[in-house]
Amino acid sequence: MKRTSIRRVIVPGIAAMTLALAGCAAGNETDSGSTGSDGDSASSDVTVEGQYTIGGASSQEAAQLAWTTGFSDVQPGATVTYEPVGSGGGRENFISGAYLTAGSDAYLVDEAPDNELTAATERCEGEAPIEVPNYVSPIAIIFNVDGVDELNLSPETLAGIFAGEITEWNDPAIEADNPDADLPSATINPVHRSDESGTTENFTNYLSVAAGDTWTEGAVETWPQAFGGEGAQGTSGVVSAVTDGQNAIGYADASQAGDLPAANIGVGSDFVEPSAEAAANILAVSPAAEDAGENQLVFDLDYTTDEADTYPIVLTSYMIACPTYPEQADADFVKAYLSYVLSEEGQQFGADEAGVAPLAPELEEQALAIVDTITAG
Template structure:
């Protein structure tokens, strides 16, 4: 069955906690808004939560959606990817944001709240993950290959003038400042994506399996969510972290070694990485989760990328819920929605092919 989360209608209309029918007055403009000559009839509230990496984009989407549909509201809590998936599977959220796809066990669990086809992923927010640092006196982009990045984050390289860093940055006056690694303390899809890259691209240097939690045997500083690690790094001379590139503020970033050259992050390189990656198999027919190629040697590719998913049910409890969620999903993947998010958050807009695939996947949302 579909999630038992109520849609609370605007104004005086209310639904029961188990999800009653929402029947807006389709003949009254008081229940809608003029939008391109059409009256919006959507009314209700969507509660959702998940990855903090896409919080800026989600804020833009929810505000713009409310302007198009004044009686519809979307509330998004940036509780982290793990918290978002957990809330979604428990029925607390009508959709989740996650920097990592559900595993097979989570997908099977989603059938309890999303009907026989379970949930599906749409990579609505694509962004590079920056390896960001704050070193007094170093105001330029540094080069590092995958092995060097892994040794830094593993605590094996402990000062900024270490030979492994210096030899890749001729002409840069590197201080002997100690390196302070800052990682996420919460279960994070950004951590999972970053450790996937280290595990795939750094060979035996990174011995830990990819995971949403940071390896417990690596001693380092930690902070909650993207804003926390960026703030801690900004306040600490010699600090280095990993974070959604759109949210690193004034921090410097690493150009990553790929195929004999050093590639800085860019939106286009991130989008191409997702578009060229194979799909995850064995879940919903309309699933768009991908297996990213982390150790690519393709020229100009930036392999530390996250595809932050919006995870939706294929089947919701009633037509009103399905209509509202479908409308929001359609907006965020639309050309207008993707451009708005890109301007606000710096992410990479979906390519035309990915957008068409996403629109088809979303069109299959139905009521149980």
């Protein structure tokens, strides 16, 4: 996936506590269970105790709340707090050592000026970091438009709206996608993320691939100011701005869209709604990322697919971890937590509580096999 992102992160309230969190991460107290003869952490019978702070993509907030709750049920001595600081903040705090593991809506790449993959490898003492998918969910194009309950948008029309080229709801391009709708003669209020965001990167990557003649900025984590629109902090901020706005449209993880209607997106000759099942289908038609290592189960999504019942604008979120941790307790926690998240039980709990699409069994098995290699040394 070719990206033109700027991953220099300034996270409100986080910069001041990064060093403190790093100390907490190093000093988390746990009571580990049995270990193998070589000192590796044991599998699912390891007991984890202590308080842990992890964080990252705000789009994962609902799912992570479910998983941290479920994890405490199977590991009663452990308390896990997930901070929804954004994908960039999660990666930065993982690289700095403030988080033992982090959630991100984009896999690590080496791009100037941050070269995050190299930085994460250095943080993991020379080993390439583990990156496994934990979450697939549609990015819903949510809207609040007077008199409109259902909306179809082709890729070109969607790009035109967010690029600031289509400014009225009764524009001919929108009317062509919605011949039976009663579209108002009203100004469009497009809402975007104001913070650095993996959701924005995934959304704009889709626009650049599916409608590159209209969306010319490529994939970016920070919204281009030249395209205008209303900025809002975090996923919850976008949802609130669209809910409280007039004739507004925005993009957000579908699991957090609440009661807002979401547009159907043009795929081939059809318009597909953003269901969890349709979002999960895109992984089946997408290739592994070029140059991905054995620890990276990452994908370049096929945004131009014409496969039926496939929703193309999705978040494939990842958990980032080290293959080896200096402390056995840290390795036990990361391995146990990620194993729970990726387990059939954990994936179903996330689906039930947060509306995420469970990983396909084969993908789940591959991810668990990678996580099972986490050790201490």
